[in-house]
Amino acid sequence: MRQLLWGVASAANQIEGAYDVDGKGLSTADVLPGAKDRHKYIFNPKEMIDKSFDYYPSYKGVDFYHRYKEDIALYAELGITCYRMSIAWSRIFPKGDEVTPNEAGLSFYDDVFDECLKFGIEPIVTLSHFEVPLHLVKQYNGWADKRLIAFFERYCKVVFERYRDKVKYWLTFNEVNSATKLHFHSGATIPEKDTNLEELGYQLLHNQAVAASKANKLCHEICPKAKIGCMVQYSPVYPYSAHPEDVLEANNFERDRELFALDLFVKGKYPFYSKRLFKEKNINLDITQEELSLLVEFPADFISFSYYMSLSYGRKEIITELTNGNIFSGLKNPHLQSSEWGWQIDPVGLRFALNRLYELYQVPLFIVENGIGVTEELMDGTVDDDYRIEYLRQHIEQLEEAVSDGVDVIGYCMWAGTDLISNSTGEMRKRYGLIYVDTDDNGNGTYNRYKKKSYYWYQAFINDYLTRE
Numbered sequence: 054m055r056q057l058l059w060g061v062a063s064a065a066n067q068i069e070g071a072y073d074v075d076g077k078g079l080s081t082a083d084v085l086p087g088a089k090d091r092h093k094y095i096f097n098p099k100e101m102i103d104k105s106f107d108y109y110p111s112y113k114g115v116d117f118y119h120r121y122k123e124d125i126a127l128y129a130e131l132g133i134t135c136y137r138m139s140i141a142w143s144r145i146f147p148k149g150d151e152v153t154p155n156e157a158g159l160s161f162y163d164d165v166f167d168e169c170l171k172f173g174i175e176p177i178v179t180l181s182h183f184e185v186p187l188h189l190v191k192q193y194n195g196w197a198d199k200r201l202i203a204f205f206e207r208y209c210k211v212v213f214e215r216y217r218d219k220v221k222y223w224l225t226f227n228e229v230n231s232a233t234k235l236h237f238h239s240g241a242t243i244p245e246k247d248t249n250l251e252e253l254g255y256q257l258l259h260n261q262a263v264a265a266s267k268a269n270k271l272c273h274e275i276c277p278k279a280k281i282g283c284m285v286q287y288s289p290v291y292p293y294s295a296h297p298e299d300v301l302e303a304n305n306f307e308r309d310r311e312l313f314a315l316d317l318f319v320k321g322k323y324p325f326y327s328k329r330l331f332k333e334k335n336i337n338l339d340i341t342q343e344e345l346s347l348l349v350e351f352p353a354d355f356i357s358f359s360y361y362m363s364l365s366y367g368r369k370e371i372i373t374e375l376t377n378g379n380i381f382s383g384l385k386n387p388h389l390q391s392s393e394w395g396w397q398i399d400p401v402g403l404r405f406a407l408n409r410l411y412e413l414y415q416v417p418l419f420i421v422e423n424g425i426g427v428t429e430e431l432m433d434g435t436v437d438d439d440y441r442i443e444y445l446r447q448h449i450e451q452l453e454e455a456v457s458d459g460v461d462v463i464g465y466c467m468w469a470g471t472d473l474i475s476n477s478t479g480e481m482r483k484r485y486g487l488i489y490v491d492t493d494d495n496g497n498g499t500y501n502r503y504k505k506k507s508y509y510w511y512q513a514f515i516n517d518y519l520t521r522e
């Protein structure tokens with residue numbers, strides 16, 4: 054049985070700040086407004102990118118760009134053995150379509166990786182975590198245009214060559230299965246009026262699948278010791294009841310949101326049900342034979358996924374109340390409690406998720422996000438977050454059960470090390486960290502770091518795990 058990696062996770066645009074420093078270009082994440090306006094505009098990108106808002110949380114993030122040494126020192130003391138982070142593509146290629154990379158951006162990540170490696174922390178690096186150079190949206194309409202595949206390939210080549218001796222685990226696109234629904238966020242695309250949105254979503258996914266296959270190929274050529282995985286948001290979908298149609302609807306829901314993308318990225322094939330699906334929805338994709346061969350020849354080495362909740366689904370007529378969800382929402386499950394933001398908490402679902410994904414795909418799995426967002430206040434220099442300790446304890450217990458079931462798990466990264474900007478809401482007050490960061494929804498505060506009670510719990514857990522017989 055392999056020894057698991059234990060870590061924390063983050064994303065460049067939610068922590069770094071320094072949005073225009075050292076040559077960085079604007080990215081799609083830099084036009085997402087703060088909490089007040091985020092929700093309204095996130096599904097209306099056309100209006101959003103030309104409007105000016107009073108606050109953009111990614112501009113400052115939690116100032117990791119200037120404080121990475123302090124944060125990594127805190128992680129070293131925590132005892133983690135891996136750190137999931139992402140590279141901001143627009144630091145390396147500010148516009149995205151240049152030929153020469155930005156040296157200052159490359160050297161920033163050299164410093165970050167060196168700092169991690171100094172403490173024996175393995176960097177786990179996402180190539181594109183919900184951000185694409187903004188110029189690629191304005192000039193090409195993002196992933197709707199196949200020219201992005203070559204730009205992404207060039208970016209991958211540069212970072213693989215540069216960091217080949219520093220990074221052993223790469224992830225291609227964060228929560229790539231959301232591309233079919235979140236056209237701007239995940240696909241960096243602004244749909245034209247009268248577009249068949251479902252068709253667009255599948256084209257975005259296809260183009261990213263081809264780009265990921267090219268990245269997988271390159272990664273193996275340039276960094277033979279490295280592994281490269283896909284990354285999805287996975288929530289197991291329970292039938293709302295034993296009614297046969299609830300079972301069928303739940304199955305279709307899981308296929309639509311999750312398994313379809315996994316089939317493409319891991320099996321390298323369009324699922325058997327795609328023909329009927331595309332026919333019924335009048336979806337006609339631009340797919341070449343050469344691309345189909347690439348998909349099957351260069352699939353992901355492993356599946357990484359975020360796990361925050363399970364979902365439940367059923368017949369249309371029983372859908373009365375939907376829960377809030379990370380990206381996808383489902384029916385309210387009466388057996389589960391929810392977080393303040395309405396995300397259903399289900400530790401057993403994690404064991405089920407691991408078993409299900411392993412059974413279906415038979416490749417190693419990596420949990421690269423799992424955590425709970427809570428409004429918290431600093432009291433006497435700390436936060437007594439017993440609820441987070443309980444959340445982590447229960448999820449990790451189920452993860453260990455899955456490992457005992459025989460599932461091959463590479464590691465676990467909780468979301469998050471420090472508090473960071475919420476992706477969906479743009480809020481700072483939705484706090485996920487083991488470490489409190491003193492700033493608020495409007496960017497006020499000292500940005501100083503304070504260890505929460507959960508920091509010490511995770512530290513003790515990792516130490517115990519690593520010293521087990």
Ligand code: BG6
Pocket residue numbers: 064067183227228286359379380422426468474475476477478483
């Ligand atoms: C995942 C994303 O969807 O969930 C992260 O990969 C995100 O970027 C995390 O932050 C938690 O979601 P949120 O919206 O509460 O920040």
